Amino acid sequence: MTPLPLIAVPLALAAFGLLVGTRRRLATAIGIVGLMVTVALGIAAAPGSSFEVGGSVLALTPFGRLFLVLGAASGLGLSLIGLAVGGEDDPGAMRPGSLPVVTLVAVGGLAVALTAQDPLVAFPAALGAGAGGLLASFRATPSAAGVEAARRELRVAGVAAILVLPAVAWLAGPSTPGVAPSAGLGLAYLAVATGLALRSGVFPFHAWAARLAAAAPRLALPLLLAWLPVGLLLVGLDWERGSVASLWASFEAERQLAIAVGATSLMLGALGTWLQDDLEQIVAYSVVQDAGFGLLALAAFDLSGWEPARTWLLVFVVVKSAFAGWSVALRHAFGTGRVADLRGWLRASPLLGVALVAIALATVGWPGLPVFEARWALVRLALDDPFRSIVFLGGLASLAYYGRLVAIGLARPEPETGRGAPWQLRLPALRPSSAEETRVAVGAGPGRFVPAGARRLAAATTEAWRLNRAPAAAALVLALALTGLAVAAGGFDVGPAAGELPIPSSSPAAASAGPQPSSPTASPGGPAVGPSFVPLPLPTP
Amino acid sequence: MSPLLAALGLLVLAGAVLAVSVPDPRLSILGLAVSLLVSPLLADPFPAPLPLAARLLGAILAVWLPWLVLRDAERATASTPFGWPAEALFAATAAVVGYEAHGLGLAPRGPAAATAAGLALAVLAVAPLVSGRDTFRLGIGLALLVDAATLLRAALDGTPGPLEQLITSLLFVALMGGLAALASAARGAPAVDAFRVEAHRARDHAGTDAASASPSTRS
Incomplete structure (x- = not known):
């Protein structure tokens, strides 16, 4: 099966869902069914399949398929958590689009971005998906803060577009071979890196992420802060490997700047998260911290960094979805999002406790686990000692705020805290209804x-x-967290999928970049898988 | 530069200057529509009919969505603080710089008129993006900025392919659809205005009373 259904079905159902948006239940149902269908289509799609539109090839890679399936599945999980907890987190209560419908928009847009072989198609698609994601940033009750946060989201999308599109076009291939000035190469790299940093919300652009977390629907945060920016970042990594990776020595200063931004985000993100007392802010700042690895990936111009970068980004998005779901389920169970008021939460809800431990383990890992090795590889490739060790330890500092949450959960609860035992299933009385x-x-x-x-x-x-909404939400959170842990442990064939190269081995850029961990795969009778970006006809320094 | 491309470039600039300068949101949308509709034509060679149709339809849909929210707006919005002559001068200066800097050191595939228009649009977008406090002006700035990006892209790497044209038109629709949704949500928000009305402009309009000076455009 070609990737066409994986693109067309989510977008068509999303359009239908937006058209019936005023009928909340119907829109939510369309979105949830659409996400289920998308997951099924993704599983059924054959990696390596492709089709052509007007001369542009859209090819499905194993990694792209995994990313889209996990994205749709996470969106589905978060939507179901929203249905379970209801109230403000009800996915249908968002305006003007319900969460499942907007997730379909994002999945469809990112499907185009991740299958497009031409970066000049992939970047607008990823930016368009981000702009569509704006529809998820409204709460049911509009507020001044919400509108301001959405304005910022729009502004970021526009600024990222003006930075990224001309820079990519400039390096897309001059008609006559010439030598690009190194300053220009560096400028183009810097423009793309800045656009991606803006979208990712890393330091010093973190204020956007924090304000969005305060104003946007809680369950939409993974989509807005993780999935959509990471989709753009993946396109950026593809472009970088195909265009400028082999020439990094000519813009070392710009590379160092990107590394500095990523490292600062890793160091300060943990501190910022530690200082927060609100669950949503903790989720947002944890995203800011871990997004620092994305910038390091963008600065690690080594082919051996390709697989760790994509492995980490996949773990990152799934785990942040689980973390956001965890915060929503906890807020629902205890009626508050203030950490100080959550004493004893883990005693009352061990299922959520197990989920948090799984989230922490999937985020950080341990030596030997693919996620741990991926994080270490990204730091190692970007930095030298002693900064390498310092920044890596800064990344591990996320254990501190996870530990703080666990410690508060194990503390003796206040008498008035907690609603009961959300993990206990309750059987309904069998009475005939009216x-x-x-x-x-x-x-x-x-x-x-x-x-x-x-x-x-x-x-x-x-x-x-009605009786078991809380345990249902906790079980869904646990499922998401365990999925994240499975991805972090290399499940779903993450390693081979992430290690697939974007550059044909015959290209000068790939040849100059050293040994390759794997080569582009080809489906029987199908074209080679992996973007075939044409590298610049420039001399290798 | 061919006279046709130069004329099209001027048309794009005229639309953009109108979009950022006039206080009437409907006229402003008209200017934006002109700019978005003409800019795909600033390419050498001309786009194929089908991709061009996709871009034009996308542009129409992109301006129609905010129009749905704006069409009954009776008041002026906060336009550029500099006035249209100054904006036109800024745009002309940027266009000259863009024309001279065409290619930015590499051999370009597209026309110099697209670089000139792209840089001018980017300059025109700065004021609404930086100083625009209302949603509508921000949207105008964003649309011009993304249009500038597509023009610069066409100038540097030639006429976009069919799929890229389609995706670009969807990008515009997504952006302006987001803007329309945002404006619609802003109308329902307490203490927020969809199209922030400057008090002095609101008072200038006939039939306005003291309540009309409040931030909300509609009750």
């Missing part, structure tokens, strides 16, 4: 006869859902 309740539950029209058995089942299902 005819009206049943009709509503099974979707039958007025006056329609519904058998007594169906009435009992409908009543029991409704009651069971």
